[in-house]
Amino acid sequence: MQKNKFTRGLRITILLGLLTYITYEGYLHQVLGGGKAPSTHALCPFGALESLYTLLFTGSFIQKIYSGTVVLLILTVIIAILFRRSFCGLLCPFGALQELFGKIGRRILKKQFIMPAFIDKPLRYLKYLILLLTVGMAWYYGTLWMAPYDPYSAYTHLSAFTDTIEEDPLAIIGFLVLVVTLAGSFIYDRFFCKYLCPVGALYGIIGRLSPTKIERNADLCVNCKKCNKACPVNIDVEKSLKITSAECINCNECVLVCPKKGALEIKTAGKKIQPFALLLIVIGLFFGTIFIAQATGNYEILPSKIEEGQTITISEIKGYYTIEEAAVATGMSLQEIYEKLGIPKNISKNTQMKAISKEVDGFILDEAKSKASGDNTNVDEP
Ligand code: SF4
Ligand code: SF4
Structure with a gap:
């Protein structure tokens, strides 16, 4: 017992x-x-x-x-x-x-x-x-x-x-x-x-x-x-x-x-x-x-983990990436990532992708990625 x-x-x-x-x-x-x-x-x-x-x-x-x-x-x-x-x-x-x-x-x-x-x-x-x-x-x-x-x-x-x-x-x-x-x-x-x-x-x-x-x-x-x-x-x-x-x-x-x-x-x-x-x-x-x-x-x-020298496409950007991490991962400059995803310049580069919608009315990450992917065909090329 x-x-x-x-x-x-x-x-x-x-x-x-x-x-x-x-x-x-x-x-x-x-x-x-x-x-x-x-x-x-x-x-x-x-x-x-x-x-x-x-x-x-x-x-x-x-x-x-x-x-x-x-x-x-x-x-x-x-x-x-x-x-x-x-x-x-x-x-x-x-x-x-x-x-x-x-x-x-x-x-x-x-x-x-x-x-x-x-x-x-x-x-x-x-x-x-x-x-x-x-x-x-x-x-x-x-x-x-x-x-x-x-x-x-x-x-x-x-x-x-x-x-x-x-x-x-x-x-x-x-x-x-x-x-x-x-x-x-x-x-x-x-x-x-x-x-x-x-x-x-x-x-x-x-x-x-x-x-x-x-x-x-x-x-x-x-x-x-x-x-x-x-x-x-x-x-x-x-x-x-x-x-x-x-x-x-x-x-x-x-x-x-x-x-x-x-x-x-x-x-x-x-x-x-x-x-x-x-x-x-x-x-x-x-x-x-x-x-x-x-x-x-x-x-x-x-x-x-993304290896050194490796890049991902815009559509592969995750919600938990910061804007800066997304730029590094896609091999783009910060300016390019802001422009391609339509992120206003006043948003800090340390903001997580999924948090942008809280600061920018109408911003939907998935939509921004799909829109940007249309002109992103070469982004994963070194
Ligand atoms: S009913 Fe029978 S099987 Fe269930 S606990 Fe009591 S003695 Fe054990
Ligand atoms: S779930 Fe199955 S094992 Fe657990 S007490 Fe009931 S009969 Fe027994």
Whole structure:
């Protein structure tokens, strides 16, 4: 029992650690820009799935996605094949945020609420529709189509709320979905995981192939229902003999709270595996692979640095560049870059490209780049 308590504490500590990391990275991304701190999209495996079509047919990634994102997708798919939705239950920072709100909600409301079945059942299918829609649209348009509606992205943009909405008014939808997710998790726990998460839906489908399952021994079970109470996604563990549902996020809380030895066990290919060992294997696989990918130069989560002597085209100028950095990167003089992009002379050369619109009414970076690209055919020639 002591070991179970420790394992539960360790899982929560890892999740909160990852949530803290993502929150800090999100803040840095806003302050330093995408060239110095990665975006949430680069750190979320789903971004690589959205980029898959472009990668297979053009050999390049869609904006904000890099080789490290692909490593994360492959790695989490392998985890799903071996250990079902363990990424959701043991490693996902957005899952951690929801669980945190769920725990606070249970403390304050002093009750665990369960969504009525007639709403819950149809809503569970919504995440599969979102998976199809978001991947389809991303493949069709070759962009992170879901980004403005994504509550995870909205969470990491909280420190730049007004700027984000000014840049893309549709981003307000992502912030609203974030509010719904947090309020829903406060009352029902893991709201986004249960009803909306496309990547959870993907792991759930893949996890059907997994040899790992939780099994209940009806002869040893005393029907105390502690497992049901502990389950953040409301699976009726006490009535099941095997948990094969794609809804199970493999947090193993049910196994860890079960008071009867042997009544509830995790089995991989028929062999019993302790929750603590499983947690260590998943963590080791996840961080070990990232470490190896990083050490071998296969884990990029930032755009490649512009080498000396190399130039980019105007259309490749990023929003986080200052005007001066854009001039150096394109190999132009400052005067040329001001003229080509139509930037008034009174704007400081240290202003970030994405911030110009705040000082110049009607300035839209993408439009300025497209207009300038028309007469920029030779700009990347040395
Ligand atoms: S917690 Fe264990 S003993 Fe209690 S109902 Fe669940 S499986 Fe049975
Ligand atoms: S069934 Fe058990 S492992 Fe699955 S989500 Fe519920 S508590 Fe976690």
